[in-house]
Amino acid sequence: MSRPPFTPTVAALPKLVPFVGPEAMERARGRPFRARLGANESVFGPSPLAVAAMREAAGENWKYSDPESYELRAVIAAYHEVPVECVVVGEGIDGLLGLTCSLFLTPGSPVVTTDGAYPTFNFHVLAHGGKVHAVPMRAFREDVPRLIETAKTVCAPLIYVSNPNSPMGTWWTAGDIAAFIAELPPETLLVLDEAYCDTAPEPTSPAIDVSNPQIIRYRTFSKAYGLAGARIGYAVGERSTIEAFDKVRNHYGINRVGQLGAYAALRDQDYLKGAVAQIAASRNRIRAIAEANGLSSLPSAASFVAVDCGADGAFASRVLTGLLDRDVFVRKPVAKGLEHFIRISCGQDEDLALFAGALSDVLASVHA
The missing domain is CATH 3.40.640.10 (Type I PLP-dependent aspartate aminotransferase-like (Major domain))
Known part of the structure; x- marks a missing residue:
């Protein structure tokens, strides 16, 4: 028995998943993340x-x-x-x-x-x-x-x-x-x-x-x-x-x-204004954490901050892997010219405290 062939367009496409979800990563890891700062969700929640x-x-x-x-x-x-x-x-x-x-x-x-x-x-x-x-x-x-x-x-x-x-x-x-x-x-x-x-x-x-x-x-x-x-x-x-x-x-x-x-x-636009203020405060804290660790970041108008790891893409990938190993979920760009950044979503104070501690630990480890 056989099925009809896929269309030529579909048959020519590689298997592609635009984003690997944190749930899939947690299943592979066998444990949950402690801080979910990679999917640009608003942890401040809805109205x-x-x-x-x-x-x-x-x-x-x-x-x-x-x-x-x-x-x-x-x-x-x-x-x-x-x-x-x-x-x-x-x-x-x-x-x-x-x-x-x-x-x-x-x-x-x-x-x-x-x-x-x-x-x-x-x-x-x-x-x-x-x-x-x-x-x-x-x-x-x-x-x-x-x-x-x-x-x-x-x-x-x-x-x-x-x-x-x-x-x-x-x-x-x-x-x-x-x-x-x-x-x-x-x-x-x-x-x-x-x-x-x-x-x-x-x-x-x-x-x-x-x-x-x-x-x-x-x-x-x-x-x-x-x-x-x-x-x-x-x-x-x-x-x-x-x-x-x-x-x-x-x-x-x-x-x-x-x-x-x-x-x-x-x-409920009043609630939205409050959430946006929390996001702005979180952006400021992420930038401060980056600066405290000798890193720079881009000004951001979004609900995340792109942090320059200060070296090449391979170094940034080690930082990313280190953060994931320490149960902090973040992501990074992969395109040429952007690969030396990691991207951190805005989070609650406790999320960013975990990120700050993990980042300091990871940078000490990868530099060593």
């Missing part, structure tokens, strides 16, 4: 109003979710002062990126992104048969002018930009992004991933313009809102573009508990 809404919703989880996510879309639309038809909800930004590729890519389509930027986008591009054109970072941030020039050269239908950037935490200002949008080549769509916009200084995000069909803005409840496990993200854009998502999305792919939790979280 108590969101928790209460989800707890109440759990008893009615026998119901399917609203396939239109109408109430959630309506509150998002009101928040951004756009029509509800200009908002689509998806399974986090990751799910929406995959749907975007479904809408705009055919086998061989060129797509422009940054070498070392969020790798899951590349995963979706390749799965849809697209060809990735990766531009190196410049000064540890995405070189958007060169991305645009590359898109013009290869006639790319999509350009991916994350602002603030993952994994470095660097950013462009709102004025910069607006100027870049004005320079987009015709028939090119800017995929603007703003997962970390809530933790960024003002002004980082330009005003949303749903009359422009050349840009889609992607937001999430996974970061500052503390709802990573709910898997709720959304995109805002020109109406006909957003409505096309209905042709390809999984209409029952959003869980009802997550819908209601995100609805309550968005309405």
Whole structure:
């Protein structure tokens, strides 16, 4: 007996997991991490109003979710002062990126992104048969002018930009992004991933313009809102573009508990402000810990800090391994030019105390 063959696109893909989850690492290690500082989750958690809404919703989880996510879309639309038809909800930004590729890519389509930027986008591009054109970072941030020039050269239908950037935490200002949008080549769509916009200084995000069909803005409840496990993200854009998502999305792919939790979280902006303040304080402490150990770090607008280990990628990998061995989960970039950094997510005081102790111990060990 045999099954039908995979499509040529799938058959040609290597086995790829964009991120190895901490749970898989814990299974392999045979013990849990004491500090979980690698996945850019908000350990400060969601709004108590969101928790209460989800707890109440759990008893009615026998119901399917609203396939239109109408109430959630309506509150998002009101928040951004756009029509509800200009908002689509998806399974986090990751799910929406995959749907975007479904809408705009055919086998061989060129797509422009940054070498070392969020790798899951590349995963979706390749799965849809697209060809990735990766531009190196410049000064540890995405070189958007060169991305645009590359898109013009290869006639790319999509350009991916994350602002603030993952994994470095660097950013462009709102004025910069607006100027870049004005320079987009015709028939090119800017995929603007703003997962970390809530933790960024003002002004980082330009005003949303749903009359422009050349840009889609992607937001999430996974970061500052503390709802990573709910898997709720959304995109805002020109109406006909957003409505096309209905042709390809999984209409029952959003869980009802997550819908209601995100609805309550968005309405509790006071809690969000407090969480963002805690994230900013945590960033400052991570930078101080790095400095106390003779290391430097990049200014960050995200919920993590990129710390320069001061040598090459092999040295940074030893630091990373040492931290993991000491039960502190962190990650590191792997792209050329970025590999000498490690990346630490913001955490509670007790998490960062464990990180500080482990880092001092690891550096003493690897230097020895």
